[in-house]
Amino acid sequence: MYRLLFFLLASFFSAQNYRFVYEYKMKPDISKNDSLITDFMNLDSDGKQSFFYNAVKYERDSTYRADQNYGQLLTSKKYDRNLGYIIEKDYAKKRMNFYDKYKNVQLMIPDSDIPKWEIKKEFSTINTLNCQKATTFYKGRNWEAWFSKDYPISDGPYKFTGLPGLIVKMKDTNSDHEFNLIQIKKVKNIFSFVPKNTKLLTYKDYKKYLANDSGNINDDIESLNMNSKDDTIGIHLKDGFIGTFNMNELKKSKDFDAALSKKLQRTNNPIEKDIQ
Numbered sequence: 001m002y003r004l005l006f007f008l009l010a011s012f013f014s015a016q017n018y019r020f021v022y023e024y025k026m027k028p029d030i031s032k033n034d035s036l037i038t039d040f041m042n043l044d045s046d047g048k049q050s051f052f053y054n055a056v057k058y059e060r061d062s063t064y065r066a067d068q069n070y071g072q073l074l075t076s077k078k079y080d081r082n083l084g085y086i087i088e089k090d091y092a093k094k095r096m097n098f099y100d101k102y103k104n105v106q107l108m109i110p111d112s113d114i115p116k117w118e119i120k121k122e123f124s125t126i127n128t129l130n131c132q133k134a135t136t137f138y139k140g141r142n143w144e145a146w147f148s149k150d151y152p153i154s155d156g157p158y159k160f161t162g163l164p165g166l167i168v169k170m171k172d173t174n175s176d177h178e179f180n181l182i183q184i185k186k187v188k189n190i191f192s193f194v195p196k197n198t199k200l201l202t203y204k205d206y207k208k209y210l211a212n213d214s215g216n217i218n219d220d221i222e223s224l225n226m227n228s229k230d231d232t233i234g235i236h237l238k239d240g241f242i243g244t245f246n247m248n249e250l251k252k253s254k255d256f257d258a259a260l261s262k263k264l265q266r267t268n269n270p271i272e273k274d275i276q
Contacts, residue, residue: 078244094114
């Protein structure tokens with residue numbers, strides 16, 4: 001009876017498109033315990049596949065595709081540079097693709113490493129959802145998750161999947177990375193902006209790309225936009241990231257380029273600690 005009910009619920013779910021919005025907190029600098037970034041990530045699912053991506057980047061890129069207003073793009077909402085990636089999951093094939101951009105190169109890193117979970121006999125109600133606890137060691141970190149069968153979809157933030165329900169809350173044991181589900185809504189269409197003409201890489205080679213970065217911000221800049229009225233500088237990087245920074249603050253440093261590079265540097269505390 002339970003299996004039949006689960007099948008009916010899954011069939012009902014697969015006929016609709018859902019967007020699950022997660023608040024994502026991460027510590028970008030491993031040397032600073034008080035460093036903290038809060039951003040928002042979407043998980044779109046049609047019951048057959050899903051896409052995990054940054055909410056602000058999606059809104060910004062969608063608006064720019066519609067109006068091609070570069071000036072408005074520079075003043076739009078910002079997202080953290082570490083969160084420009086996209087994760088595509090195929091439920092039937094149990095396969096994931098991780099997309100990111102390095103300078104002008106679109107990269108795709110396939111991954112079939114599904115977390116191996118230990119489901120606990122611990123229960124809780126989180127945001128009105130009935131949840132159960134599970135733990136896993138995945139990509140170099142110990143994780144604690146709470147999932148709910150109220151939404152019979154084996155999915156969650158980042159690459160986390162494999163549980164008999166939707167992940168509602170999870171964090172690693174060091175509290176360096178934490179996801180909390182804050183909104184669920186039906187959408188007409190799910191995310192569809194997967195990069196084309198990608199370069200296929202292993203995750204190990206992808207990490208080498210990032211590790212071998214010259215550190216010279218001038219190598220990454222696509223364009224600059226100076227605004228003397230409010231004394232800001234808009235930076236458009238080759239990987240698509242756009243940021244606006246206060247010139248007075250940057251000028252306080254003896255090395256302008258080094259100060260700007262520090263603001264734009266990628267995390268030294270990635271969610272995947274081990275190189276595969």
